[in-house]
Amino acid sequence: EPEVTQTPSHQVTQMGQEVILRCVPISNHLYFYWYRQILGQKVEFLVSFYNNEISEKSEIFDDQFSVERPDGSNFTLKIRSTKLEDSAMYFCANRDGAYNEQFFGPGTRLTVL
Amino acid sequence: AQRVTQPEKLLSVFKGAPVELKCNYSYSGSPELFWYVQYSRQRLQLLLRHISRESIKGFTADLNKGETSFHLKKPFAQEEDSAMYYCALAYNTDKLIFGTGTRLQVFP
Structure with missing residues (x-):
């Protein structure tokens, strides 16, 4: 059964540095999402992406964040200048158009x- | 505002006991609700969706629009059911709004 993969599994960075989180979605899925979960808190929506553009973004997704599909397969989340409060688990998700x-x-x- | 509430952080039961994990939602439209499960060191995976009205691993959940609830139930808990359970609402049939999750511990 196909699965979504993410790399790296763990990233440690200094405050102010840029990070890129990578996701390989299930092929033929059309809708892509990033969520995050700060330790001990709920899973929160960050951004949705469809047809090569952002469909919706949350208040968390400020100018420091960006997403793209650079090669039509990988789906990346970039944080330009990380802050301490960006420490969290970041989940990529995707779905096909039917369900x-x-x-x-x-x-x-x-x-x- | 759209919100999902799971009032219990932790639910502990013995094997064979019935389980009910509570979920209430607030949504002005027609809701689509899900239960996701996360076993230890594994990814979030879909357990149930309300529109399919199915039973997975013995779990069922019924949408009660009058009470705005979508509680997850299982008549006889198993040790392998121990996990984090998240109730989620699909907002505008797109992004998911999650509850805070309930950790289910099933003791032998």
Whole structure:
């Protein structure tokens, strides 16, 4: 059964540095999402992406964040200048157009020091 | 505002006991609700969606629009059911709004 993959599994970075989190979605899925979960808190929506553009973004998704599909397969989340409060698990998810079930990746744990 | 509430952070039961994980939602439109499960060190995976009205691994959940609830139930808990359970609402049939999750512990 196809699965969503994410790399790296764990990323440690210094405050102010740029990070890129990568996701390989299930092929033929059309809708892509990023969520994050700060330790001990709920899973929060960050952004949705369809047809090579952002469909919706949350208040969390400020100018420091960006998403793209650089090669038509990978789906990336970039944080330009990380802050301590960006430390969280980041989950990529995607779905096909027929159902609303979202398939999640295993997550990337981001630690900002 | 759209919101999903899971009032219990932790639910502990013995094997064979019935389980009910509570979920209430607030949504002005027609809701589409899901239960996701996360076993230890594994990814979030879909357990149930209300529109399919199915039973997965012995779990069922019924949407009660009058009470705005979507509680997850299982008549006889198993040790392998121990996991984090998240109730989620699909907003505008797109993004998911999650509850805070309930950790289910099933003791032998």
